[in-house]
Amino acid sequence: MDEKKVxxxxxxxxxxxxxxxxxxxxxxxxxxxxxxxxTLNETASSAWNLFDGKSTLNDIKNSLAETYDVAEGxxxxxxxxxxxxxxxxxxxx
Amino acid sequence: xxxxxxxxxxxxxxLFKRAAKARRPRSVMFELTYRCNFKCPHCYVEGxxxxxxxxxxxxxxxxxxxxxDMGVFNIAFTGGEALLRKDIFxxxxxxxxxxxxxALLSNGYLINKDVADKLLRVNVNKIDITFNSLKPEIFEKLxxxxxxxxxxxxxxxxxxxxxxxxxxxxxxxxxxxxxLVSIGKFARSLNIIYNLDTEVLPCRNGCATAVLxxxxxxxxxxxxxKAVYPEMFSGNRKRxxxxxxxxxxxxxxxxxxxxxxTPYGKMNFCLEIDYPEYDILKHGVKGCWNRxxxxxxxxxxxxxxxxxxxxxIKYCGWCAGRSxxxxxxxxKCSEYFKERAIRAKxxxxxxxxxxx
Numbered sequence: 001m002d003e004k005k006v007x008x009x010x011x012x013x014x015x016x017x018x019x020x021x022x023x024x025x026x027x028x029x030x031x032x033x034x035x036x037x038x039t040l041n042e043t044a045s046s047a048w049n050l051f052d053g054k055s056t057l058n059d060i061k062n063s064l065a066e067t068y069d070v071a072e073g074x075x076x077x078x079x080x081x082x083x084x085x086x087x088x089x090x091x092x093x
Numbered sequence: 094x095x096x097x098x099x100x101x102x103x104x105x106x107x108l109f110k111r112a113a114k115a116r117r118p119r120s121v122m123f124e125l126t127y128r129c130n131f132k133c134p135h136c137y138v139e140g141x142x143x144x145x146x147x148x149x150x151x152x153x154x155x156x157x158x159x160x161x162d163m164g165v166f167n168i169a170f171t172g173g174e175a176l177l178r179k180d181i182f183x184x185x186x187x188x189x190x191x192x193x194x195x196a197l198l199s200n201g202y203l204i205n206k207d208v209a210d211k212l213l214r215v216n217v218n219k220i221d222i223t224f225n226s227l228k229p230e231i232f233e234k235l236x237x238x239x240x241x242x243x244x245x246x247x248x249x250x251x252x253x254x255x256x257x258x259x260x261x262x263x264x265x266x267x268x269x270x271x272x273l274v275s276i277g278k279f280a281r282s283l284n285i286i287y288n289l290d291t292e293v294l295p296c297r298n299g300c301a302t303a304v305l306x307x308x309x310x311x312x313x314x315x316x317x318x319k320a321v322y323p324e325m326f327s328g329n330r331k332r333x334x335x336x337x338x339x340x341x342x343x344x345x346x347x348x349x350x351x352x353x354x355t356p357y358g359k360m361n362f363c364l365e366i367d368y369p370e371y372d373i374l375k376h377g378v379k380g381c382w383n384r385x386x387x388x389x390x391x392x393x394x395x396x397x398x399x400x401x402x403x404x405x406i407k408y409c410g411w412c413a414g415r416s417x418x419x420x421x422x423x424x425k426c427s428e429y430f431k432e433r434a435i436r437a438k439x440x441x442x443x444x445x446x447x448x449x
Contacts, residue, residue, distance in 0.1 A: 018108065021108075038098055078094040
């Protein structure tokens, strides 16, 4: 994971919070993808809110480690996986 | 830290369960216009007052903002023919940009290559096309427009070729009874969903001419459903009983998860009735929804609820709204549904006798 990298949410994704669930709604999906909904768990939605186009991945990692009181190494691994998932649905740039 | 990819149907099922408990609206039918290029003799919108002023684009956007803030997730845009509105693509694009799942209900006639491309661009989740016959003369009789079958068939293919989710739907009538199985096969050949409704709705002003003129006999309708959806009735399929409750009048999403909006900005229980017509432009969406909930609550606790001691309840598809159209009262038995329930009971009893 390139810790200096700054990522931002894609304009093609809308975030909604419904019934306590944070949902990512890509605006441009193939009809096959329309059969699926992307939901975020609590830590993922905290991380998602930190993709503000200003914070580096390192900033996000530190913030999450502090919020959840978890070792940075563990957060780094999970964050890298999360970024990979976000990229796969074109949610971050 | 994870993204869960959930099947849409599964997600909605759990979402609606929670929303119904909390009585938060999740699904809205939004009529954008009463204007229509077809003149279907069985159209239920007939009878609505069409002299009002349609919502402006700005007003539609404002309503969509309010719906978003209330957590509404699904919006189906309908009419009349919604594609007759000049701002339809702006409305669809705006709804999408606010994170709604969007559906468009259309007769399909106005969909050419350009329109299909635009519909693809606004990424509408689903388009429902009304499709009542495979015979040009019957189709034209049911739309009042020459060459409409050819045009609508071409529209469906344009949408499919662009990968847009399309569903075709028919109302089972005595005019198309011989074709419903073929229409189902036509949909399967295109790999799209087919929805058959065997009930002709009365007009909103209570006029039941279309029901009397075009309705199928209940037993015939039941047989046709089996013929159109054989997989649903084959094997040891567990028979679905009516889920109607005796302790309340409304068993649907009215006052719990859904409502409808007219082209003039009025909020109603559902598409089938012009009631109670709360003014969204005056009270806001939330204000109208709270009024709807209170209205439904008052109706639900009505004394001497008509179905309370009726032994036909498990066979009956009675709907308070339909009763309102038919009789002018919510808490009244509907002759139409009673007859259907009696027939359903007889069919069930005959089935049991055969099995024994």
